[in-house]
Amino acid sequence: xxxxxxxVFVRLRPSVLDPAGEATKSASIKLGAEGIKSLRIGKMIxxxxxxxxENEVRGKIDLLCDRLxxxxxxxxxxxxxxxx
Amino acid sequence: xxxFTVGVVVFPGSNCDRDxxxxxxxxxxxxxxxxxxxxxxxxDVDAIVLPGGFSYGDYLRCGAIxxxxxxxxxxxxxxxxxxxxxxxxNGFQILTESGFLPGALVANKNLNFICDDVELDIVSSxxxxxxxxxEKQTIKLPIAHGEGRYHCDSDTLKKLVDNELIxxxxxxxxxxxxxxxxxxxxxxGNVLGLMPHPERACDETIGGTDxxxxxxxxxxx
Numbered sequence: 001x002x003x004x005x006x007x008v009f010v011r012l013r014p015s016v017l018d019p020a021g022e023a024t025k026s027a028s029i030k031l032g033a034e035g036i037k038s039l040r041i042g043k044m045i046x047x048x049x050x051x052x053x054e055n056e057v058r059g060k061i062d063l064l065c066d067r068l069x070x071x072x073x074x075x076x077x078x079x080x081x082x083x084x
Numbered sequence: 085x086x087x088f089t090v091g092v093v094v095f096p097g098s099n100c101d102r103d104x105x106x107x108x109x110x111x112x113x114x115x116x117x118x119x120x121x122x123x124x125x126x127x128d129v130d131a132i133v134l135p136g137g138f139s140y141g142d143y144l145r146c147g148a149i150x151x152x153x154x155x156x157x158x159x160x161x162x163x164x165x166x167x168x169x170x171x172x173x174n175g176f177q178i179l180t181e182s183g184f185l186p187g188a189l190v191a192n193k194n195l196n197f198i199c200d201d202v203e204l205d206i207v208s209s210x211x212x213x214x215x216x217x218x219e220k221q222t223i224k225l226p227i228a229h230g231e232g233r234y235h236c237d238s239d240t241l242k243k244l245v246d247n248e249l250i251x252x253x254x255x256x257x258x259x260x261x262x263x264x265x266x267x268x269x270x271x272x273g274n275v276l277g278l279m280p281h282p283e284r285a286c287d288e289t290i291g292g293t294d295x296x297x298x299x300x301x302x303x304x305x
Contacts, residue, residue, distance in 0.1 A: 073188040
């Protein structure tokens with residue numbers, strides 16, 4: 001069995017308003033940071049997972065992302081995978 | 085119908101289960117039974133309410149974890165059999181996360197947790213959940229949510245409009261919902277999800293009785 005470290009990024013789809021991102025952008029500007037054009041907040045999920053090779057593990061992560069980690073009505077996801 | 089029993093689902097973090105039960109039993113003389121989320125035997129209930137609250141602490145997304153409970157797994161067959169399911173607030177979020185209703189509920193546009201009475205237009209009488217057989221009616225119900233902004237893509241919205249699945253619309257959209265949507269039904273009409281709380285509007289002494297009809301209609305076939 002191989003072990004992998006996976007980082008999953010879940011983001012609101014561009015068409016979905018992100019009020020928390022807007023509020024943070026506003027605070028960032030008040031802090032004095034200049035030049036911020038856009039700020040959106042997502043989630044990062046770290047998973048350590050075992051499997052027989054990368055393909056099998058990708059299959060498991062795809063299922064997790066599609067059914068649990070992200071709600072694809074409002075969110076997109078992508079992930080990176082590193083063999084340990 | 086003497087033994088008609090409404091199952092009130094209790095998830096860890098539900099906090100309107102007792103209110104729903106109180107409204108059904110105390111105001112409408114209906115029989116209720118609490119259903120723990122791990123139960124999958126729905127054979128002795130005739131309708132189900134998914135109450136408001138913060139199931140599983142709203143972890144990940146509101147309603148996301150509840151989707152994988154034994155009870156929600158058993159709900160598919162219950163819904164297919166035509167029995168009625170009412171999802172209130174967090175219950176509505178669970179119904180969208182589980183795919184029983186389309187769309188999703190996301191953070192309110194102004195980020196506030198809104199606790200207020202709102203005026204609502206009854207748009208569709210599908211499923212008989214609202215008493216609007218005559219003409220357009222307005223009712224007043226309380227809302228209490230931080231993540232009640234209904235969102236769906238334009239194709240879904242068109243389907244909702246074309247098939248008369250939009251049950252309730254806010255008069256003064258408080259949370260930024262698409263098309264002012266406060267509640268929708270499935271195509272068959274036996275599943276209703278709404279953000280407002282009908283169970284908190286069942287007695288004049290606590291602010292109105294506009295919620296009574298919706299709870300009473302759980303008994304409809």
